[in-house]
Amino acid sequence: MLTVEQALEHILSRVAPLGVERVLLLDAASRILAEPVVSTRTLPPHDNSAMDGYAVFAADIAAASRERPVILPIGLRVGAGHLPSRPLSPGEAARVMTGAAVPDGADAVVKREDTDEGDAGAPAASGGKVGFFVPANPGAHIRRRGDDIAEGAEVLRVGDAIGPAEIGLCAGLGRAVLTVRRRPTVAILSTGDELCDVDQVPAPGQIVNSNVWALAAQVAEAGGLPVVLGHARDDAGAIRARIREGLAADVLLTSGGVSVGDFDLVRGALEAEGVGLEFWKVAMKPGKPVTFGRGPGGRLVFGLPGNPASSMVAFELFVRPALRGLMGDLRPRPRVTVMLEDGFERGGGRVQFLRAVVRIVRKPGQGDRWIAHLLRSQDSHKLSSMARSNALVELPADSGRVVPGEAVTAILTGVPVQADA
Ligand code: AMP
Ligand code: MG
Numbered sequence: 001m002l003t004v005e006q007a008l009e010h011i012l013s014r015v016a017p018l019g020v021e022r023v024l025l026l027d028a029a030s031r032i033l034a035e036p037v038v039s040t041r042t043l044p045p046h047d048n049s050a051m052d053g054y055a056v057f058a059a060d061i062a063a064a065s066r067e068r069p070v071i072l073p074i075g076l077r078v079g080a081g082h083l084p085s086r087p088l089s090p091g092e093a094a095r096v097m098t099g100a101a102v103p104d105g106a107d108a109v110v111k112r113e114d115t116d117e118g119d120a121g122a123p124a125a126s127g128g129k130v131g132f133f134v135p136a137n138p139g140a141h142i143r144r145r146g147d148d149i150a151e152g153a154e155v156l157r158v159g160d161a162i163g164p165a166e167i168g169l170c171a172g173l174g175r176a177v178l179t180v181r182r183r184p185t186v187a188i189l190s191t192g193d194e195l196c197d198v199d200q201v202p203a204p205g206q207i208v209n210s211n212v213w214a215l216a217a218q219v220a221e222a223g224g225l226p227v228v229l230g231h232a233r234d235d236a237g238a239i240r241a242r243i244r245e246g247l248a249a250d251v252l253l254t255s256g257g258v259s260v261g262d263f264d265l266v267r268g269a270l271e272a273e274g275v276g277l278e279f280w281k282v283a284m285k286p287g288k289p290v291t292f293g294r295g296p297g298g299r300l301v302f303g304l305p306g307n308p309a310s311s312m313v314a315f316e317l318f319v320r321p322a323l324r325g326l327m328g329d330l331r332p333r334p335r336v337t338v339m340l341e342d343g344f345e346r347g348g349g350r351v352q353f354l355r356a357v358v359r360i361v362r363k364p365g366q367g368d369r370w371i372a373h374l375l376r377s378q379d380s381h382k383l384s385s386m387a388r389s390n391a392l393v394e395l396p397a398d399s400g401r402v403v404p405g406e407a408v409t410a411i412l413t414g415v416p417v418q419a420d421a
Helices: 004-013 164-172 211-221 236-246 266-272 308-326 384-388
Strands: 020-024 053-056 070-078 093-096 108-111 129-132 154-156 177-181 185-191 225-232 251-255 276-279 291-294 300-304 335-340 344-346 351-363 367-374 391-395 400-402 407-412 417-420
Touching (some): 004 276, 004 291, 004 308, 053 070, 053 129, 185 211, 185 236, 211 225, 211 251, 251 308, 266 276, 266 291, 266 300, 308 351, 335 351, 335 391, 351 384, 367 391, 367 407
Parallel strands (some): 335 367, 351 417
Antiparallel strands (some): 020 177, 070 129, 291 300, 335 407, 344 400, 351 391
């Protein structure tokens, strides 16, 4: 049986990034850039003030102090979005707002708080005088043209992940369209005679097909485009027909019907539809029967176990990295060392993934401690504990008990909780 690492390595070796597409800025969010962004502009476009205050020749106020303010006439007034009507002359000051272009000649800005403006209630309009309480170093509070981004600079590289700041950066440069990797379409099919749809009341013996929705949400969270195929009965012909439909997508996920029961027909149906199976068991708990193969055109096909927690864990470990890989992102989920708060009796033989809540406990003077609370229900049919978890704690394949205080590895599937001790 393959180990989790071997299975993941096998899958990733079959992942070739999808093609690229040009999309509007917001649609690039959470995707991977496929062409560099080269600036065609200079930012800031002009020298501008970092403060509301006065632009001056620094030499004019070199002797300024609170006791002996230097008084200058206000010759100009510049708001953000407006250009100075003329250069500044020595011996005068320009009232400037944050972001306003600094007039030519001026080499420093003094913030309002360092002038008498407040005390004197100096007029805001041009005319009047202003007293300076402090000298200024040349260059003070002036944001120089080009000090953020030079024209021709590569501001984002191929492979960069696009988040809100990258989108803002591109917008600031007037880039409304980006070239990114395509999102994979992911068809999701459940199997089982016991299943009914979420909007139906289960008949005796039935349960709602929850996997298809949990998996669709996992697909969306990973950046893929879920195509919900619903469920097929445990009938080879019915399953094959839906698999044929699903093979139109970039990736096909099935859930259920891959273990050793009398009605576990999925593997046979996949093969009958031309999917070459490459492995069908991984040494892990939960999720052992996870199956992987490739369909026509090298499409990735995952046969996930039917138990709800097993299918979600198998998705997390194998499908998510594959989907991110198709989108050009090879960064794995963060793994951290955490201290167990609870003990746990291991079955042994297989690496185990336990649903946990990881919290960062901050104790004054002691730094942060990462603590994992193991949720009580670890049975693979229970989603209640999956719902509360933000991490999977990985216990190596040894048997025996792990005890509170032991250091283990956790895969962060959500945001850790911040807590004070
Ligand atoms: P199977 O892998 O088909 O043997 O299913 C294992 C367990 O998971 C059984 O208890 C099934 O009823 C349950 N199960 C299978 N598919 C689903 C599904 N789509 N939604 C919820 N539970 C499921
Ligand atoms: Mg079944």
